Amino acid sequence: MNVIVCVKRVPDTETRIRIDGSGGKIDPAGVKFILSPYDEFAVEAGLRAKEAAGDGTVHLVSFGDAATQETLRSGLAMGADSATLLVGEPTIDGLATAKVLAAELEGADAPLILFGVKAADDDQQQVGPMVATILGRPCVTGVSSFEMADGKVVCHREVEGGTEVVEVDLPAALTITKGAYEPRYASLKGIMAAKKKPLEQKDAVAADARLRVVRLAEPAPRSAGRVVGKGPDAVPELVRLLREEANAL
Amino acid sequence: MADVLAFAEQRDGQIGGSAREAVSTAARLAGSLGGSAHALVLGAPGIEAQSGDLGRFGAEVVHVGQHDALGEYNPEAYASVVAERIKAGGYAAVIFPATTLGKDLAPRVAAALDVPLAADVTGIEADGGKVSIVRPVYSGKAFAHLEVDVSPVLVSIRPNVFQATESGAAGRVETFTPDVDAGAFRIRVVDRKGASDGQLDVAEASIIVSGGRGMKDPENWALLERLRDAIGSGAALGASRAVVDAGWRPHGEQVGQTGKTVAPKLYFAVGISGAIQHLAGMRTSQTIVAINKDPDAPIFSIADYGIVGDLFDVVPRLADEITALKSGD
Numbered sequence: 001m002n003v004i005v006c007v008k009r010v011p012d013t014e015t016r017i018r019i020d021g022s023g024g025k026i027d028p029a030g031v032k033f034i035l036s037p038y039d040e041f042a043v044e045a046g047l048r049a050k051e052a053a054g055d056g057t058v059h060l061v062s063f064g065d066a067a068t069q070e071t072l073r074s075g076l077a078m079g080a081d082s083a084t085l086l087v088g089e090p091t092i093d094g095l096a097t098a099k100v101l102a103a104e105l106e107g108a109d110a111p112l113i114l115f116g117v118k119a120a121d122d123d124q125q126q127v128g129p130m131v132a133t134i135l136g137r138p139c140v141t142g143v144s145s146f147e148m149a150d151g152k153v154v155c156h157r158e159v160e161g162g163t164e165v166v167e168v169d170l171p172a173a174l175t176i177t178k179g180a181y182e183p184r185y186a187s188l189k190g191i192m193a194a195k196k197k198p199l200e201q202k203d204a205v206a207a208d209a210r211l212r213v214v215r216l217a218e219p220a221p222r223s224a225g226r227v228v229g230k231g232p233d234a235v236p237e238l239v240r241l242l243r244e245e246a247n248a249l
Numbered sequence: 250m251a252d253v254l255a256f257a258e259q260r261d262g263q264i265g266g267s268a269r270e271a272v273s274t275a276a277r278l279a280g281s282l283g284g285s286a287h288a289l290v291l292g293a294p295g296i297e298a299q300s301g302d303l304g305r306f307g308a309e310v311v312h313v314g315q316h317d318a319l320g321e322y323n324p325e326a327y328a329s330v331v332a333e334r335i336k337a338g339g340y341a342a343v344i345f346p347a348t349t350l351g352k353d354l355a356p357r358v359a360a361a362l363d364v365p366l367a368a369d370v371t372g373i374e375a376d377g378g379k380v381s382i383v384r385p386v387y388s389g390k391a392f393a394h395l396e397v398d399v400s401p402v403l404v405s406i407r408p409n410v411f412q413a414t415e416s417g418a419a420g421r422v423e424t425f426t427p428d429v430d431a432g433a434f435r436i437r438v439v440d441r442k443g444a445s446d447g448q449l450d451v452a453e454a455s456i457i458v459s460g461g462r463g464m465k466d467p468e469n470w471a472l473l474e475r476l477r478d479a480i481g482s483g484a485a486l487g488a489s490r491a492v493v494d495a496g497w498r499p500h501g502e503q504v505g506q507t508g509k510t511v512a513p514k515l516y517f518a519v520g521i522s523g524a525i526q527h528l529a530g531m532r533t534s535q536t537i538v539a540i541n542k543d544p545d546a547p548i549f550s551i552a553d554y555g556i557v558g559d560l561f562d563v564v565p566r567l568a569d570e571i572t573a574l575k576s577g578d
Contacts, residue, residue: 133360
């Protein structure tokens with residue numbers, strides 16, 4: 001079974017973010033970029049779906065700058081078969097990104113298109129369901145595990161205060177969250193093989209961004225408060241402060 | 250048109266805090282734009298009875314779409330009905346709650362209408378007819394100030410950030426029966442299980458009791474559950490990435506950049522040292538309390554109040570004190 005996984009290159013979640021001189025972007029100096037963690041779950045999910053089916057391919061698609069090649073190679077090293085890089089500059093307008101991806105995926109011969117539930121940079125949780133809407137595919141979001149069954153997919157998802165089992169007809173799109181798909185480590189053999197796997201690069205069919213960042217700002221500084229005391233004897237004073245000063249209890 | 254629509258979510262037939270926050274936010278924005286606020290409720294027949302209450306939170310008109318197939322959330326049905334109502338109403342802006350449901354629904358509606366969506370925003374205001382938006386990026390390590398070129402402006406708002414304010418006025422309820430063909434759904438919910446203990450989701454809780462590696466063992470969560478129960482309604486458990494990765498707690502509870510970004514009124518960080526990606530996910534909490542035996546733990550650098558000590562002594566005492574406080578109310 002053919003699976004397409006859409007992935008994004010993002011700053012490492014452990015990275016400190018600095019805003020550049022223009023005030024509208026982050027300063028990439030010293031920032032390590034990675035395959036967005038949720039997209040890694042999606043790649044793992046795609047590989048397992050292919051393995052369970054016993055045939056087919058896992059193809060990666062990303063919209064990003066030329067350096068995204070490196071990110072795609074890391075997905076190929078995990079075991080994906082091929083990749084397409086749509087070269088361009090994604091913005092905060094997730095719909096513009098979705099249009100770029102949808103233009104590439106239109107008519108794709110893959111019953112399943114997978115996404116990470118969100119990108120670790122913009123964290124908008126929107127590109128997957130937007131692509132699906134444009135393509136006319138049903139989409140289930142926040143899937144923690146799924147099984148293929150006779151023309152449909154049975155998805156398990158986390159919802160407020162519980163879990164849900166959802167059935168969706170194929171062809172479908174799913175967005176994957178942390179759950180059953182702990183990503184495999186790329187083996188040395190996988191890393192070597194990835195260098196030879198097909199990675200097509202072409203210019204993205206750009207869509208205008210209609211939602212724009214005017215400026216980026218540092219979060220309001222949060223200064224250290226006070227240590228109320230040591231050990232359980234400090235508890236009554238803490239409770240008093242929470243009630244009378246912070247008005248939080 | 251300068252009217253603003255709020256999508257008011259119902260869950261199990263109950264209209265909750267996220268709906269009131271969306272409606273009040275819509276009312277404030279509509280006020281700046283010179284229009285009025287409308288609310289949209291979708292549910293099973295009968296949901297009408299509760300919907301009028303949204304008027305008190307600022308909705309001049311409450312549109313109530315009732316259909317047997319809308320009692321439970323179905324993304325296809327909801328997206329098509331909501332997109333249709335937005336088109337018909339000619340709104341200047343639409344506010345969704347950034348709950349699990351809102352985050353699933355809003356992008357579908359945005360794509361159907363071909364307008365961008367600013368998700369999980371923490372600020373929205375209008376000045377001279379122009380709407381400006383603020384939202385966290387990199388899970389709160391920075392804030393992006395946004396402008397949008399098209400109408401309607403679509404946003405989802407982070408729970409607990411925007412105030413629900415009672416205006417006292419009564420809204421006018423207008424019911425309608427949407428055209429929904431449940432037989433054509435390509436997505437079907439076949440089973441739904443509540444959380445084993447029926448607790449509130451961490452992203453929506455007004456008070457969060459979060460535990461980290463300092464808890465030492467998953468069994469010890471009984472201590473945090475006791476603290477949560479002492480606080481009572483509105484409280485939920487959270488967890489650091491370390492303990493979720495260790496399999497001690499479900500991912501649904503994870504706070505941080507690879508989990509949920511939260512903004513409760515009060516956040517207890519218990520045995521959490523404060524990795525950068527955790528701090529990013531909870532730093533917009535109104536009040537932060539840290540309990541940790543290491544006085545140099547980074548969590549103390551952003552906590553309003555800290556207790557340096559053994560959590561196994563401090564937390565039970567805290568639960569006792571809060572229980573005593575509540576029973577004295």
